[in-house]
Amino acid sequence: MREVAFIKQNKEKWLGIETVVSGNVKKNPDELSSIYINLVNDLSFSQTYYPKSKTTIYLNHLASSIFQKIYKTRRIEKNRLVYFFKTDVPLLMYQYRKYLLYAFGFFIIFTLIGLVSAIYDKDFNDFFLSEGYVNKTVENIKNHNAVGVYQEGSQLGSTISLIFNNIGVGVKMYVYGIFAGVGTLLYLLINGIMLGTIHQLLYEYGEYNALTEFSKGLWLHGVFEIFAMIVEAAAGLILGASILFPRTYSRFNSLVRGFRDSFKIFISTVPFTICAGIIEGFITRYALTMPLFLDLLIIFGTFSFIAFYYFIYPQIVAKKMKADLIT
Numbered sequence: 001m002r003e004v005a006f007i008k009q010n011k012e013k014w015l016g017i018e019t020v021v022s023g024n025v026k027k028n029p030d031e032l033s034s035i036y037i038n039l040v041n042d043l044s045f046s047q048t049y050y051p052k053s054k055t056t057i058y059l060n061h062l063a064s065s066i067f068q069k070i071y072k073t074r075r076i077e078k079n080r081l082v083y084f085f086k087t088d089v090p091l092l093m094y095q096y097r098k099y100l101l102y103a104f105g106f107f108i109i110f111t112l113i114g115l116v117s118a119i120y121d122k123d124f125n126d127f128f129l130s131e132g133y134v135n136k137t138v139e140n141i142k143n144h145n146a147v148g149v150y151q152e153g154s155q156l157g158s159t160i161s162l163i164f165n166n167i168g169v170g171v172k173m174y175v176y177g178i179f180a181g182v183g184t185l186l187y188l189l190i191n192g193i194m195l196g197t198i199h200q201l202l203y204e205y206g207e208y209n210a211l212t213e214f215s216k217g218l219w220l221h222g223v224f225e226i227f228a229m230i231v232e233a234a235a236g237l238i239l240g241a242s243i244l245f246p247r248t249y250s251r252f253n254s255l256v257r258g259f260r261d262s263f264k265i266f267i268s269t270v271p272f273t274i275c276a277g278i279i280e281g282f283i284t285r286y287a288l289t290m291p292l293f294l295d296l297l298i299i300f301g302t303f304s305f306i307a308f309y310y311f312i313y314p315q316i317v318a319k320k321m322k323a324d325l326i327t
Helices: 003-022 027-051 055-075 080-095 097-120 124-128 131-142 156-180 180-246 253-284 294-326
Strands: none
Touching: 003 027, 003 055, 027 055, 055 080, 080 097, 080 253, 080 294, 097 124, 097 180, 097 294, 124 131, 124 180, 131 180, 156 180, 156 253, 180 253, 180 294, 253 294
């Protein structure tokens, strides 16, 4: 079948589905499931015969939208907070999974920019990091205490300050996405360059010993903190994309949808940010004295947990949801 004939044959049906997605027409969960299955069949046909067509892109977006509509109309668990983290956020992460990959890719590139710039430009550290931070870090390295920056202040006071500071960074990372995503990328650039520059500074003055000691401390809390920051950047990119690419919606309606979904993703990072602050305030200061086994257990344990939640678990939830719809 030619694509024009395929569109003409199904156009009215798809327009009807759009009215359901927009909320102008109400359907019960069983009717939505039937619509979704029928739409997936159309999408499969389009992907087979018109893989690079705008029709395929349109149907994929429409199927994702009706999919979101279905799980929102289903019975929500009594504990809405559990439902939010157990089902709502994972399904959103599955829907917007490519944005998380984009954020990770950009952050890696930005970190490498900072590392390479610091290697070839000896004044780059002083330019990008404050003179006080550079001097303090160099002094800590000479005192064979690369994690000295984490040992300042009281445990409780430091923890509270760190939590609020990290949440502030996350809010900026997300909210700057309103500037078509450019603000988020620029703020991610700054943080990525800082991370690369700090590592080069440690190697320059203390070589592998200082770098190893600092990494033992940084990544105790850094896994949650940096991973959460990248997820927040992904949320900012989603917000920006909703403005740049409204698709079949008006730009305002697209922004509303983008804000609703991206804000949920941003909120999901807050517990990880708080945990990062607690670890940094109470545990990181003992990085050089704690057993290496315990240090690595915390680092790889936190990484496994947050990577599973944002990368693997969404695939599991989406697969289960699709199976439920078919049956």
